[in-house]
Every structure is written in structure tokens, then in C-alpha cells.
Amino acid sequence: MSREGPRRPTAEEIGLLLAGAPASRTRTEVAAGAGVPQELAERVWRALGFPTHADDAVAFSEADVAALTRVRTMLDRGLLDEPTVVRMARALGQTTARLAQWQAEIIIGHLLPAEGEPSDDDVARVFDTARALLPDFEHLLVHVWRAQLAAAGTRLLAMADLRPETTPDPRSETAPGRVATPEAAPGRVAMAVGFADLVAFTRRARELDERELADLVEGFEARAADIVAAHGARLVKTLGDEVLFTAPTPARAAAIALDLAGTAELRIGMAYGxxxxxxxxVYGTTVNLAARLTAIARPGTVVVDSGLAEGLAGEPGFEVRGMRRRTARGLGVVRPHLLRRSSS
Known part of the structure; x- marks a missing residue:
């Protein structure tokens, strides 16, 4: 007697599993249930990245009411104003959208066959695995977010403590033993910014198939993320063939760059300010300067600006050699420096 195989889960079943609650309310009902003006509710939903539904579409759940009620509570207590709430919602929406897409691709790529159409058994296996993993993933997400929030707060406080009482010129000569710390005006902080760029990426992309190209980019980003994290710095973003990272001090940035530049596949530019x-x-002239120095760097080398070079004075393990002055587009004439490990 034959047995039927696993039934392919429907889109509604998948949505219910992952969202956690069935859709039962319209957008008007959600706003009314949470006591939030409809216009603000729509601004929050858009900032979170949710699609706009018709007024009579039943597309929201009781969980949405609870979430919007928390927003109203924050506003009522005066903890945040409306513009800040919307900005926070946009940060949450954009970050979690990328995270969810990335995690889904990893799980599906692990469980589904690389070739051909997935069978009902394959889809059912993904569904069952997601159901088993979801509680642990949810707990881990909150734990990692809190740890990253603590790290971000610590970094910002540490960089604020480094702000000088005076206003030295970041490109000026400094007295022996003194590190030049560029002034950080209100809303700005002084830090080291670095770009690491894969050499000849366009040519290599033409030579590799899609899977090989994906492996190259993922390997590069994973290695960069591991090295940056190991030094207590932050990987700001990845751009396929390039990563942007920041560090609170010139010495920490230099250590990251030299660890990254272990092969001729990379060139790195850094600036401090x-x-x-x-x-x-991160934005500003310091970021633009780091990008320009990356274009100057030869494969396998690290090029830094005068501010970062001065910040490494007296730091063991590093050697900086001045290069000829160059014209950097939009920034005028700059004095690049070549960074190496110290031979002593």
C-alpha cells in the first residue's frame, strides 16, 4: 500500500509560521486598536518596509496592534518624538529586511538541491526546519542585538572621550609624543576609516561563473568581518568588491589593515579624522579621503593619510613612509603614506 509524501505547505501556512499570528485586521483597525493616528501608523509601516494595503484589506494581526501600541507608549512617555520613532523604524526595517533575506537564502541554499526544481519533500523539509529553528533564532537575534548595542554605545563613548580640549589641525606637525586628534564638532566623532578593495574584481567577475563569483565575494566579506571584529572595530558595510570599516584609534585601524593585506588580492586606504x-x-571628508587613498594604493599595500600616520608615531609594530604628494579628486593635494609592519 503506497503512502502519500509530505504535502507542500501553502503560502498562508508559511506566513503564519514565520509571522506568528494570522491576519485579522485592516490597517484602519490596527491604528484604532493601538490608539495611534492613522497618518503616523502609515508612516511607521512604510518606514518598516511594509507594503501599502487597501483600506479594507485584512493584512494585519493582533501582533501588529501590540507593536503599534508600544510605539504609542514611547510617545506618550515622552521618550521619543514622532520623527525619531520613524527614523528608528526605518533603521529596524532596512536592517531586518536584509537579515531575513540573507538568512532565508542560507537555509534554503543548504536544504534545497542546487539543480532542478525543488520537490514537495524538499519544500516540506525547509518548512519543518524553519519551525524547529525559529525559537532559537528569535532568542539569538535579541541576544546578539543587545550585545551589538552595548558595543556600539561603548565605541561612541570611547570616541567622545578622545575629543581634545583644543582644536589641532589634523594635517599639522605635532610635538614629540603627542598624537594629533582632529576636532570632532557636535554630531561628529574622530575615528579611523578604512576601505579594503578587491583588486581586478571586474576582470575576475568575467572569468568566474555565478557560483564561483558568489564564493569569492562571500569569502572576502567573511574574512574582512572576522578580522575587523577580532580587533574590536566595526564593519560598516560591504559593497561586493569593497568593505568599509571604522576603528576608534589609528593603531587599531593599522592592525586591521595589515592583517587584511596578507595577499596581493587587496589594496587598502585609510584616513583618520x-x-x-x-x-x-559614516560620512564626511575623512571617508572621502580614505576612498581616494584606496585608489592610490597598489595591490597588497596599505596607504594612509597624514593624520593616521601621525597617530601611529611611537606605536610599536608599525612603520610609515611618506610618498610623493598627489592630487585627490575633490580634496586637493594630499600627502599619502605607505604603512608596513615594523621590521624591529
Missing amino acids: PVVPMMGD
Whole structure:
């Protein structure tokens, strides 16, 4: 007697499993249930990255009411104002959307066959695995978020403590034993910024198939993330063939760069100075200068600006050699320096 195989789960079943609650309310009902003006509710949903539904579409759950009620509580207590709530929602939405997509790709890529259409058995296996993993993933997500929040707060406080009482010129000569710390104006902090770039990426992309190219990029990003984390710094973002990282001190940034530049596949440019942290990214002249220095660097080398070179004065393990002055687009004439490990 034959037995039927596992039934392919429906889209509704998958949505219920992952969302945790069935859709039972319209967007108007959610706003009313949470006591939040409809216009604010829609701004929050858009910031979170949720699609806009028709007024009579039953697309929200009791969990959405609970979430929006928490937003109203934060506003009522005066902890946040509406613009800040929307900015926080946008940060949460954009970050978790990428995280969810990335995790789904990893799990599906692990469980589904690389070739051909997945069978009902394959889809059912993904569904059952997601159901088994979801509680642990949810707990781990909150744990890692809190740990990363603590690390971010510690970094920002540490960089604030490094702000000088005076306002030295980041490109000026410094007295012996003194590290030049560029002034960080309100809203700006002084830090080291580095770009690591894969050499000849366009040519290599033409030579590799899709799977090999994906392995190359993932391997590069994973190695960069591991090295940056090991030195207590932050990987700000990855751009396929390039990563952007920040560090609170020139010495820590130099250690990261030299660990990364272990092969001729990379070239690295770094600068030290004030930056504007915004939306999890960093902006400003220091960032632009680091990018320009990356273009100057030859494969397998690390090029830094004068501010970072001065910050390494007296630091053991590093050797900095001045290069000829160059014109950096949009920044004028700069004095690059070649960073190496000290031979002593």
C-alpha cells in the first residue's frame, strides 16, 4: 500500500509560521486598536518596509496592534518624538529586511538541491526546519542585538572621550609624543576609516561563473568581518568588491589593515579624522579621503593619510613612509603614506 509524501505547505501556512499570528485586521483597525493616528501608523509601516494595503484589506494581526501600541507608549512617555520613532523604524526595517533575506537564502541554499526544481519533500523539509529553528533564532537575534548595542554605545563613548580640549589641525606637525586628534564638532566623532578593495574584481567577475563569483565575494566579506571584529572595530558595510570599516584609534585601524593585506588580492586606504555617523553609515571628508587613498594604493599595500600616520608615531609594530604628494579628486593635494609592519 503506497503512502502519500509530505504535502507542500501553502503560502498562508508559511506566513503564519514565520509571522506568528494570522491576519485579522485592516490597517484602519490596527491604528484604532493601538490608539495611534492613522497618518503616523502609515508612516511607521512604510518606514518598516511594509507594503501599502487597501483600506479594507485584512493584512494585519493582533501582533501588529501590540507593536503599534508600544510605539504609542514611547510617545506618550515622552521618550521619543514622532520623527525619531520613524527614523528608528526605518533603521529596524532596512536592517531586518536584509537579515531575513540573507538568512532565508542560507537555509534554503543548504536544504534545497542546487539543480532542478525543488520537490514537495524538499519544500516540506525547509518548512519543518524553519519551525524547529525559529525559537532559537528569535532568542539569538535579541541576544546578539543587545550585545551589538552595548558595543556600539561603548565605541561612541570611547570616541567622545578622545575629543581634545583644543582644536589641532589634523594635517599639522605635532610635538614629540603627542598624537594629533582632529576636532570632532557636535554630531561628529574622530575615528579611523578604512576601505579594503578587491583588486581586478571586474576582470575576475568575467572569468568566474555565478557560483564561483558568489564564493569569492562571500569569502572576502567573511574574512574582512572576522578580522575587523577580532580587533574590536566595526564593519560598516560591504559593497561586493569593497568593505568599509571604522576603528576608534589609528593603531587599531593599522592592525586591521595589515592583517587584511596578507595577499596581493587587496589594496587598502585609510584616513583618520572627524566623521558624521548617520543611519549606521559614516560620512564626511575623512571617508572621502580614505576612498581616494584606496585608489592610490597598489595591490597588497596599505596607504594612509597624514593624520593616521601621525597617530601611529611611537606605536610599536608599525612603520610609515611618506610618498610623493598627489592630487585627490575633490580634496586637493594630499600627502599619502605607505604603512608596513615594523621590521624591529
